[in-house]
Amino acid sequence: xxxxxxxxxxxxxxxxxxxxxxxxxxxLEHKKLEILATYNYLKEYKIPAPRGNIYDxxxxxxxxxxxxxxxxxxPKFLSQEDINSIKTLFGELTINLDTLHQKGNYVQxxxxxxxxxxxxxxxEAPEIKSLVIDAEPVRTYSQDAxxxxxxxxxxxxxxxxxxxxxxxxxxxxxxxxGCERSLDTLLRGTPGAKFMxxxxxxxxxxxxxxxxxxxxQGKDISLTIxxxxxxxxxxxxQNYQRGAVFGFNIKTGEVIILYxxxxxxxxxxxxxxxxxxxxxxxxxxxxxxxGLYPPGSTFKLLxxxxxxxxxxxxxxTAYYCSGGFAFxxxxxxxxxxxGHGTLGLIxxxxxxxxxYFNNVGAHVGTDKFxxxxxxxxxxxxxxxxxxxxxxxLIPLEDLLKGRYILPSSVINWSxxxxxxxxxxxxxxxxxxxxxxxxxxxxxKITKDEQEKHFNLNLPDEFYNIVKEGMRxxxxxxxxxxxxxxxxxxxxxxxxxTAQNPHGREHSWFTCFFPNNNxxxxxxxxxxxxGHGSEAAAPIAFQLVRRFVGEKN
Numbered sequence: 001x002x003x004x005x006x007x008x009x010x011x012x013x014x015x016x017x018x019x020x021x022x023x024x025x026x027x028l029e030h031k032k033l034e035i036l037a038t039y040n041y042l043k044e045y046k047i048p049a050p051r052g053n054i055y056d057x058x059x060x061x062x063x064x065x066x067x068x069x070x071x072x073x074x075p076k077f078l079s080q081e082d083i084n085s086i087k088t089l090f091g092e093l094t095i096n097l098d099t100l101h102q103k104g105n106y107v108q109x110x111x112x113x114x115x116x117x118x119x120x121x122x123x124e125a126p127e128i129k130s131l132v133i134d135a136e137p138v139r140t141y142s143q144d145a146x147x148x149x150x151x152x153x154x155x156x157x158x159x160x161x162x163x164x165x166x167x168x169x170x171x172x173x174x175x176x177x178g179c180e181r182s183l184d185t186l187l188r189g190t191p192g193a194k195f196m197x198x199x200x201x202x203x204x205x206x207x208x209x210x211x212x213x214x215x216x217q218g219k220d221i222s223l224t225i226x227x228x229x230x231x232x233x234x235x236x237x238q239n240y241q242r243g244a245v246f247g248f249n250i251k252t253g254e255v256i257i258l259y260x261x262x263x264x265x266x267x268x269x270x271x272x273x274x275x276x277x278x279x280x281x282x283x284x285x286x287x288x289x290x291g292l293y294p295p296g297s298t299f300k301l302l303x304x305x306x307x308x309x310x311x312x313x314x315x316x317t318a319y320y321c322s323g324g325f326a327f328x329x330x331x332x333x334x335x336x337x338x339g340h341g342t343l344g345l346i347x348x349x350x351x352x353x354x355x356y357f358n359n360v361g362a363h364v365g366t367d368k369f370x371x372x373x374x375x376x377x378x379x380x381x382x383x384x385x386x387x388x389x390x391x392x393l394i395p396l397e398d399l400l401k402g403r404y405i406l407p408s409s410v411i412n413w414s415x416x417x418x419x420x421x422x423x424x425x426x427x428x429x430x431x432x433x434x435x436x437x438x439x440x441x442x443x444k445i446t447k448d449e450q451e452k453h454f455n456l457n458l459p460d461e462f463y464n465i466v467k468e469g470m471r472x473x474x475x476x477x478x479x480x481x482x483x484x485x486x487x488x489x490x491x492x493x494x495x496x497t498a499q500n501p502h503g504r505e506h507s508w509f510t511c512f513f514p515n516n517n518x519x520x521x522x523x524x525x526x527x528x529x530g531h532g533s534e535a536a537a538p539i540a541f542q543l544v545r546r547f548v549g550e551k552n
Contacts, residue, residue, distance in 0.1 A: 042209055043130075043196050045072055045106035046169060049189030050137035052218030054152060054179065056227040057254075057447075062145045062152055063180075063266075065137040069113040071121070072106045074130040077202030082128045086110065089121050106130070106196075108171035112138055129202035134194070139173070146265040147230040150286035151223065151258045151386060151445065153178020154266040177284075179221065179445055182385050189218030223445055224254035232546055233259040236539045240526050243536075244287035244424045245543065247522035250432035250512070253441035253451055255384065256520065257543070258425075260287040289382070289389040292421035293525060296498030297352045297532070298508045299416030301434055301466055304345060306372045307360040308462045315465045318344050321355035325362075327411050332358050335497065335531075349469025350479045352495060354415050361414025369410045370395045376456055382425045383452065384443045393421040417499055428523040429454070431510045434470075435492070435518035437463040470494055471515050481509070481537045489544050490514035495532030504528040509536035513544055520547070 054063035071086065087093065090110045113121075118133055139155045158166070158174045168174065175184035192215035197206040233245045237259075245259040262283040264276050276284055285291060307313030323339035325332045334340065334354040348356035361369060373395055380391045380399075393399055395413050403419060412418030425443065432440040438456040470492035473479040480495040492515040496508030507529040512518045522540050529535035 043074065043105055043198055044193045045132060045134075045196070047134070047192040047194055047212070047215045048136050048172070049191050049215035050217040051139055051155070051189065052187040053220045054187075055220065055222045056148075057222065057224050057256075058226065058228070059222070060144075060227050061142055062148065062223070062227060063139060063141050066140050067135045068111070068138050069115065069118045070111040070134060070136045071109045071113065071118075072132045072134065073109055073128060074106055074198075074202065077130040077198075078128065085125050085128070086121075089124060090117070106132065111136065111171065130196075130198060130204075132196065141266045144227050144231055145267070146263055147234050148223075148225055148227060148258065149178070149263045149266050150260045150288065151178050151225060151255075152266060153180035153386070154264075154269045155180050156270055177388075178286075178386050179223065181387050183221055183446075187218040187221060190216040192216075221446060224256065224447060225258060225445070226256055229257045229543065229547065230259050233257060233539070233543060234261070236542055237261050237526075240529055240535065242281060242287070242527035243529070244291060244525045245522065245539070246288045246424045246428045247520060247543070247547075248428060248432070248443045249519060250436050250440050250521055251519055253444040253449075254447065255443045255445050256547070257522070258286075258288050258445075260285070260291075286386070286388065287424065287525070289384060289386065289423055289425045291423055291525070292390055292393070293423075293506050293508075293527075294418075294420055294498040294500070295416040295422045295427055296496035296506065296508055297354070297416055298427055298494050298496035298510050299420060299422075300349060300352065300357045300414070301470070301494055302373075302430065303357050303360055303414045303416075304349060304466050304469070305376075305434075305458065305462055306369055307345075307364055308465065309372050309375075309458065310364045310368060312363040313345065313360055315345050318342050319348070319356045319359040321353050323355070325355045325358035325411070327358070327362060327408050330408065332411055332415075345465060346469040346472060347476075347478070349466065349494070350472035350476050352473075352480045357414045358411050361410040364410065366405060366407055366410040366413075369413060370397055370400075378456070379429070379442075379454060380426075382423075382429045382443050384425060385445055385449065389425070390423055392423060392426045393419055395420065416496065424523045424525045427508070427510050428521045431494075431512055431523060432518075432521045434463055434466055435512035435521060467492055467515070470511075474511075480533045481541075483533075484537055484541050486541065486545070489541065489548060490516060491541070491544060492518075493537070493540070495537055497531045500528065505530055507535035508532045509540045511540055511544070513548070522547075 050065045055061055093109050145152055154176055155173045156176045158168045158172045162174055175181040192213040194212040195210050197209040199205055237243055243261050245257050247257040248255045262281045264283045320342045321334055321340040323334050323337050340351055340353045343353055343356050381389050433456050437460050438458055440454050442452040473493045474481050474485050474491050476482055491511045491513045493511035498506040500506050507526040509532050510523040512521045522543055524536040524540045526535040
């Protein structure tokens with residue numbers, strides 16, 4: 001066959017195929033392809049999941065959700081006139097359209113609208129292409145949630161960094177603090193989606209081209225705190241500007257109270273953000289876990305254990321207090337100017353004699369004191385599962401690196417001064433370790449968290465000596481909190497008065513109860529309130545009294 005004929009046949013075959021396909025597409029499958037072309041502009045928007053509820057240990061609701069309304073549209077279909085109309089009715093938009101104007105999918109223009117605002121918008125706004133008005137769930141908090149706001153936290157719109165890190169979208173909300181942050185993946189739930197079919201000009205073809213995907217609400221969380229105790233603690237702090245209370249069960253780790261003053265109100269955190277961050281009282285700081293303070297005399301409990309471990313100290317070791325302790329060219333004064341006279345270890349704890357513990361520190365020595373604390377391997381945080389917990393500063397070589405350490409440094413450390421800085425939560429943990437003879441469950445904020453434990457394996461004799469001193473703090477006539485003794489409470493404790501270069505002393509009180517079978521620890525800090533026996537101790541006694549009363 002000639003090449004020309006072959007080429008002619010191939011051309012006819014190609015033309016025939018084209019004609020057949022055109023007939024198929026334009027006649028036989030016209031309707032089907034028209035529908036596909038139309039639905040090629042299928043657009044979806046996300047339906048946010050309601051966040052899980054947050055309850056206290058008694059089932060009282062602290063955080064839940066309610067429906068509000070939002071306005072969404074596809075930016076590239078919006079004219080400037082459309083945008084101006086929306087701004088006229090609602091003010092500034094939720095989202096910056098300049099950066100998203102080329103987005104081909106739905107974005108949220110305005111959120112948290114009331115039903116009345118939506119009705120007004122529908123009455124006054126012009127026809128806007130691709131517009132959708134839909135309900136969305138928003139976080140709400142109870143009136144009492146503010147008393148535990150540092151534990152509960154709050155939610156806010158995700159930042160650019162959070163959007164990228166957690167694969168979120170513009171307008172999504174995320175936990176920003178407290179358990180709202182640490183348990184966010186549980187609380188957030190799974191979003192759903194709804195689908196809209198639009199033509200190339202943004203006109204609605206079908207508002208239900210395929211079934212929506214229903215969102216799944218986040219998991220409900222029951223916290224271990226008692227919101228009633230939180231509120232009661234706030235009433236006890238009525239005369240004080242700043243402070244904290246931390247209390248937990250040393251056997252289960254359940255945190256019963258985590259109170260920090262001043263606090264913020266999670267219901268208005270977004271609208272009052274500038275006011276909160278500019279407040280000199282720093283209400284956003286969780287003083288239980290982020291506030292670092294010199295522990296003062298409460299640290300004498302650890303000094304006693306260091307001394308006993310070093311074998312330079314025993315229960316019967318006696319020192320004479322004349323009102324001051326001389327070391328080198330300096331004299332460290334006792335809080336009691338006339339002195340305590342001769343004391344043994346147990347009475348020195350009960351009466352909180354500075355000179356006694358200065359002697360303990362001097363006999364142990366700076367290097368040995370640090371070496372023994374290294375051997376104790378104390379945790380530098382409680383590891384409570386809320387973000388931002390501060391690491392304490394105690395005399396460990398790594399922590400004091402670069403600081404000028406003197407032979408006399410241990411004299412300050414022995415009474416909880418100098419470089420030492422601790423949080424109320426950490427001091428509670430140390431008290432719990434002593435109460436449990438070295439064994440303590442680390443604090444947790446929900447009952448279903450896995451328990452973690454710490455064990456400081458020292459002879460029971462050491463702990464029993466220290467605990468007897470703590471019992472006498474309350475039950476002996478000369479104990480620093482003896483005037484508060486109540487035989488119904490069975491409290492063992494330690495007072496602390498921490499010198500503060502920025503003002504009046506901080507008042508500390510840490511205790512465990514009942515002292516015959518330790519189960520609970522409560523630590524109270526009152527900033528700039530003077531002696532521990534004067535401010536912090538009465539608050540702690542009231543809390544213990546309320547707690548024991550509720551248990552019985």
